[in-house]
Amino acid sequence: MNREPEEFGVRLETASAWQLTWQRFRRHKLAVVSLILLGFLYLVVLLADFLATADPNRIDASRAYRPPQPIHLLDDGGFNPHVHPVSGEWDHRIFRRVHRTDPDRRLPVRLLVRGYEYEFLGLFPTSLHLMGVEGEAQALSLLGTDGLGRDLYSRLVHGTRTSLTIGLAGVVLSLVLGVVLGGISGFYGGRVDTLIQRVIEILLSIPTIPLWLGLAAAMPRDWGVLRVYFILTVILSLIGWTRLGREVRGRFLVLRQEDYVLAAELMGAGRASIIRRHLVPAITSHVIATATLALPAMIIAETSLSFLGLGLRPPAISWGILLQGAQQVQVLALRPWLLAPAVPVVAAILAFNFVGDGLRDAADPYSRRT
Amino acid sequence: MRPGILLDVRNLTKHFPVRAGPFQRPSGKVQAVTGVSFHLSEGESLSLVGESGCGKTTLARTLLRGYEATAGSAWFRTGEGEVVDLLTLSRRRLKPLRRQMQMVFQDPYSSLNPRMTVQQIIGEPLRIHGEELGIATREARRERVRELLLQVGLRPEAARCYPHAFSGGERQRIGIARTLAARPRLVVADEPVSALDVSVQAQILNLLLELQQRHRIGTLLLTHNLMVVRHVSDRVAVMYLGRIMETAPAETLFTSPGHPYTAALLDAIPRPDPRVRNRSRIKLSGEVPSPRNPPSGCPFHPRCVHARDRCRTELPELEHIVPGRQVRCHLWRELDLKGAATD
Ligand SMILES: Nc1ncnc2c1ncn2[C@@H]1O[C@H](COP(=O)(O)OP(=O)(O)O)[C@@H](O)[C@H]1O
Numbered sequence: 001m002n003r004e005p006e007e008f009g010v011r012l013e014t015a016s017a018w019q020l021t022w023q024r025f026r027r028h029k030l031a032v033v034s035l036i037l038l039g040f041l042y043l044v045v046l047l048a049d050f051l052a053t054a055d056p057n058r059i060d061a062s063r064a065y066r067p068p069q070p071i072h073l074l075d076d077g078g079f080n081p082h083v084h085p086v087s088g089e090w091d092h093r094i095f096r097r098v099h100r101t102d103p104d105r106r107l108p109v110r111l112l113v114r115g116y117e118y119e120f121l122g123l124f125p126t127s128l129h130l131m132g133v134e135g136e137a138q139a140l141s142l143l144g145t146d147g148l149g150r151d152l153y154s155r156l157v158h159g160t161r162t163s164l165t166i167g168l169a170g171v172v173l174s175l176v177l178g179v180v181l182g183g184i185s186g187f188y189g190g191r192v193d194t195l196i197q198r199v200i201e202i203l204l205s206i207p208t209i210p211l212w213l214g215l216a217a218a219m220p221r222d223w224g225v226l227r228v229y230f231i232l233t234v235i236l237s238l239i240g241w242t243r244l245g246r247e248v249r250g251r252f253l254v255l256r257q258e259d260y261v262l263a264a265e266l267m268g269a270g271r272a273s274i275i276r277r278h279l280v281p282a283i284t285s286h287v288i289a290t291a292t293l294a295l296p297a298m299i300i301a302e303t304s305l306s307f308l309g310l311g312l313r314p315p316a317i318s319w320g321i322l323l324q325g326a327q328q329v330q331v332l333a334l335r336p337w338l339l340a341p342a343v344p345v346v347a348a349i350l351a352f353n354f355v356g357d358g359l360r361d362a363a364d365p366y367s368r369r370t
Numbered sequence: 371m372r373p374g375i376l377l378d379v380r381n382l383t384k385h386f387p388v389r390a391g392p393f394q395r396p397s398g399k400v401q402a403v404t405g406v407s408f409h410l411s412e413g414e415s416l417s418l419v420g421e422s423g424c425g426k427t428t429l430a431r432t433l434l435r436g437y438e439a440t441a442g443s444a445w446f447r448t449g450e451g452e453v454v455d456l457l458t459l460s461r462r463r464l465k466p467l468r469r470q471m472q473m474v475f476q477d478p479y480s481s482l483n484p485r486m487t488v489q490q491i492i493g494e495p496l497r498i499h500g501e502e503l504g505i506a507t508r509e510a511r512r513e514r515v516r517e518l519l520l521q522v523g524l525r526p527e528a529a530r531c532y533p534h535a536f537s538g539g540e541r542q543r544i545g546i547a548r549t550l551a552a553r554p555r556l557v558v559a560d561e562p563v564s565a566l567d568v569s570v571q572a573q574i575l576n577l578l579l580e581l582q583q584r585h586r587i588g589t590l591l592l593t594h595n596l597m598v599v600r601h602v603s604d605r606v607a608v609m610y611l612g613r614i615m616e617t618a619p620a621e622t623l624f625t626s627p628g629h630p631y632t633a634a635l636l637d638a639i640p641r642p643d644p645r646v647r648n649r650s651r652i653k654l655s656g657e658v659p660s661p662r663n664p665p666s667g668c669p670f671h672p673r674c675v676h677a678r679d680r681c682r683t684e685l686p687e688l689e690h691i692v693p694g695r696q697v698r699c700h701l702w703r704e705l706d707l708k709g710a711a712t713d
């Protein structure tokens with residue numbers, strides 16, 4: 001007896017279930033680091049315009065394909081961050097644009113400078129940005145520029161916003177549908193169960209890619225690409241809940257047979273209380289696992305569909321679109337900075353998976369031990 | 371209902387419809403429990419003994435409204451002195467009464483939620499019936515759980531642990547603590563020790579017995595093991611294929627069984643003394659027939675060594691032979707059945 005939980009000491013006595021989960025989660029270091037990374041990425045999502053140094057859509061042919069630009073921190077022994085202005089011109093001998101740095105002129109890089117106008121969190125218009133070159137935003141290109149002279153860093157920040165949010169509604173909707181409909185099916189059984197199961201079978205027989213292409217063609221012409229994509233993910237989530245729905249139903253059917261559920265019933269516990277205290281906790285770890293697989297899948301889907309030209313299209317900005325811009329072979333040799341968007345894709349997907357592992361273990365310590 | 375009676379079950383019947391085929395049409399019924407009647411006084415302990423499959427679990431669950439009964443009534447005297455029929459009471463009126471009747475489960479693994487701490491498990495009835503039990507705050511609940519753990523012989527620190535940290539016997543103690551938490555007037559214990567090691571069975575039974583006497587809880591003990599009941603119960607009822615075959619005070623049943631089935635059960639008890647092995651044994655041969663199509667006449671006749679023609683066609687009544695003693699057998703007057711060796 002008492003072999004295990006002593007390790008938490010006395011605190012455990014007063015800790016709620018959430019506190020316990022958090023304590024267990026914290027011991028999973030990789031998951032904690034990943035959670036911080038995801039927190040950072042979603043902060044970028046919220047503050048994309050503020051973090052951008054230049055208007056991501058502003059085209060300037062004379063600045064095409066600039067390499068990343070280092071910021072010099074010191075100037076004559078004092079702290080004075082600055083960049084040197086770069087001018088690019090076409091070199092007819094090597095058929096390439098060459099960029100010349102002017103080491104004599106210094107453009108100071110400041111925090112909280114005025115730049116292009118945007119709506120802060122959609123609330124009020126402002127032109128304040130985290131950093132930049134006052135009055136000449138395009139002069140700074142932290143990650144270089146693309147073929148149309150657009151600032152890659154600013155585009156990446158905006159792409160992060162699109163890629164990390166556009167599929168969320170769909171994922172959440174299919175999780176909710178899966179848990180609720182699967183739960184009803186398994187808990188009540190009988191006719192409701194039969195009905196839901198038939199619906200699932202019908203939905204499962206619909207092929208998704210032709211449906212996707214068909215729906216995409218059927219959308220009103222005057223809708224923007226983002227809106228079309230968003231609506232498509234939502235429509236597809238009406239099909240995507242079926243797997244989770246079946247799994248939840250199966251779990252509920254098994255759990256209904258457990259003596260401890262009968263015990264609660266005979267004790268006089270209400271239905272809601274039985275569902276909340278006995279059934280739902282038993283599926284949370286599974287739902288978390290499903291969610292943490294669905295979120296990276298949503299990112300991959302956007303990235304790969306857009307890369308192939310089936311998902312988002314310019315002028316929208318997303319990770320997939322940015323990578324599509326890096327499709328040519330020359331990129332590897334001459335303009336490797338255009339591959340930068342691959343870094344957040346990989347990082348985000350790994351982070352979701354690690355956080356998922358950590359949460360699953362923390363939410364349901366029992367599932368590991370048996 | 372006579373004063374002092376806690377539970378009076380009359381003609382309780384539970385038949386499960388059997389559905390088969392692609393359209394799930396009813397194609398028969400499992401006669402799990404048929405026409406069972408018995409009564410239980412306040413604070414008394416009654417054992418129901420029968421082989422596996424004779425309908426004990428079904429009886430327990432029907433009585434506590436886990437299943438809806440096919441027929442019959444179960445009159446229960448509530449703590450407020452009202453007499454109600456548990457089997458037909460509306461769900462709404464039943465709910466507050468649930469506190470007064472609790473169940474101890476057979477399987478100490480399946481009956482405790484592995485995701486809840488012992489505090490949460492034992493605290494559940496306290497939360498549901500907190501008002502009636504006068505336990506309103508989290509603090510009070512914690513204190514009461516502590517008290518209950520001590521009562522069932524566990525350390526109070528156990529409250530913080532999850533069930534997986536405990537052995538089968540300890541889990542059953544936790545289950546009993548949960549039962550006690552509600553301060554029940556009636557406890558139905560369905561094979562409370564049959565899943566446990568022999569070495570701890572006696573401890574758990576003694577605990578149940580002690581608590582039953584200390585708190586004056588009417589206890590219905592269901593078991594397939596006659597040895598279990600001998601020292602625990604005041605009265606014993608023997609069940610076979612969903613029917614009661616004999617009821618008697620515990621000692622009487624052991625020394626002079628009235629039904630051939632009881633005699634066969636007694637004879638099947640393993641004895642430590644090798645010398646008594648040589649006694650002519652009444653064989654309890656063959657399987658229990660299926661309750662889907664029970665034998666005609668006396669349900670026990672296919673396995674009974676004394677069976678006559680009459681037994682094959684005519685179902686015997688449960689007859690009162692002396693006060694407090696009933697037997698369902700055509701031949702009880704003629705047979706002189708051997709009891710267990712008095713040791
Ligand atoms: N839910 C059910 N549906 C159909 N038949 C059942 C059900 N529960 C039990 N039975 C049948 O009823 C009979 C009695 O079972 P049970 O009450 O579990 O016996 P015991 O507890 O004495 O072993 C068995 O033949 C069993 O197969």
Ligand SMILES: [Mg+2]
Pocket residue numbers: 423426427428561
């Ligand atoms: Mg049973």
